Amino acid sequence: MTTPRFRDALDSVPAYKAGKPPAAGEGRSYKLSSNENPYPPLPGVLVRAVAAAGQMNRYPDMGVSALHTALAKRLGVSINELASGTGSVAVLYHLLQAMCSEGDEVVYAWRSFEAYPIAVGITGARSVQVPLDGDARHDLPAMLAAVTDKTKVVVVCTPNNPTGPAVRRAELVEFVDSVPTDVLVVLDEAYREFVTDPDTVDGLELVRGRANVVVLRTFSKAYGLAGLRVGYAVGPAAVTEAIRKCALPFGVSEVAQEAAIASLDAEVELLQRVKELVAERDRVWASLTEQGWPIPGAEGNFVWFELGDATVDFAAGCDRAGLSVRPFPGEGARVTIGEPPANDRLLEVAGQWRAQQR
Numbered sequence: 001m002t003t004p005r006f007r008d009a010l011d012s013v014p015a016y017k018a019g020k021p022p023a024a025g026e027g028r029s030y031k032l033s034s035n036e037n038p039y040p041p042l043p044g045v046l047v048r049a050v051a052a053a054g055q056m057n058r059y060p061d062m063g064v065s066a067l068h069t070a071l072a073k074r075l076g077v078s079i080n081e082l083a084s085g086t087g088s089v090a091v092l093y094h095l096l097q098a099m100c101s102e103g104d105e106v107v108y109a110w111r112s113f114e115a116y117p118i119a120v121g122i123t124g125a126r127s128v129q130v131p132l133d134g135d136a137r138h139d140l141p142a143m144l145a146a147v148t149d150k151t152k153v154v155v156v157c158t159p160n161n162p163t164g165p166a167v168r169r170a171e172l173v174e175f176v177d178s179v180p181t182d183v184l185v186v187l188d189e190a191y192r193e194f195v196t197d198p199d200t201v202d203g204l205e206l207v208r209g210r211a212n213v214v215v216l217r218t219f220s221k222a223y224g225l226a227g228l229r230v231g232y233a234v235g236p237a238a239v240t241e242a243i244r245k246c247a248l249p250f251g252v253s254e255v256a257q258e259a260a261i262a263s264l265d266a267e268v269e270l271l272q273r274v275k276e277l278v279a280e281r282d283r284v285w286a287s288l289t290e291q292g293w294p295i296p297g298a299e300g301n302f303v304w305f306e307l308g309d310a311t312v313d314f315a316a317g318c319d320r321a322g323l324s325v326r327p328f329p330g331e332g333a334r335v336t337i338g339e340p341p342a343n344d345r346l347l348e349v350a351g352q353w354r355a356q357q358r
């Protein structure tokens, strides 16, 4: 008997592993495995979202026009330079669908965001993974050297999930100016709002005046809307138009659109929360460094423990202490910055771990 014939490309697509919730145990536990924002929604944002839920018998605004109007004003771009989707991961899927098929190549750093091999694999294109350098940073010269005439897209994740460092200004400018102009450079800036290293560049500066650079941003992390799924691209009109062509109709719900607009309106308060998370991140980084951990520069809302073969044991120890973290077996563990008591507990567990290793 014959069976339905799936595309060959799917055979090599890895499954996405979502961050686990904490194991149920005594006392309070914390989910530090998905880089979520620990703050609950602002009351004003919640009110607007709930009001929009009253319209759920209607389709949302397919053009996402009110949100795009607000974003265009906020970012100083025009509406036709924007495209949105159900999270910036969805925008990346649409973008790759618009650009890639069998025989094409997509270059990105590795280890980086685990959605990349999946999003690339589904299109039938081949992932070309360029190892991070010894400091867990993108090796941009090696990435440039990996570009061939099959390359359609290069993805730069800055700050890099899961290792933490952001790409520096001069190296990134040189990189985007060296990549052939028929290759699209995607700057994934999901954590842009958390960056404090002054030697970095806002990706929007690099979009301006270039036909082959696009920036991806999201409301999931700094703005705390991970559960509502809104992300967007800012780039040349030809690129955002291609993304819109591939997008699912009515993907971004009215609840999500309204919550995103309300979040832009409440940006001052939300960015104050980001500031507090950044202060916690820097406190955690400094304490871990003092404990002797070689933690790479952390520019997002997470820290990276390079643990090699000890990764799974470390994650299990965190779990026992009521912290779920994100292990990458054989490589390391990513831990999200949470509320201060969660961070304190992480420092305790990490300190005990170091003491045992001596």
Ligand SMILES: *Cc1c(COP(=O)(O)O)cnc(C)c1O
Pocket: 035, 086, 087, 088, 089, 090, 113, 157, 161, 188, 190, 217, 218, 219, 220, 221, 226, 229, 230, 231
């Ligand atoms: C979280 C994250 C995203 C965005 O996810 P969405 O929730 O789909 O917007 C994009 N890129 C990286 C590197 C991320 O870590």
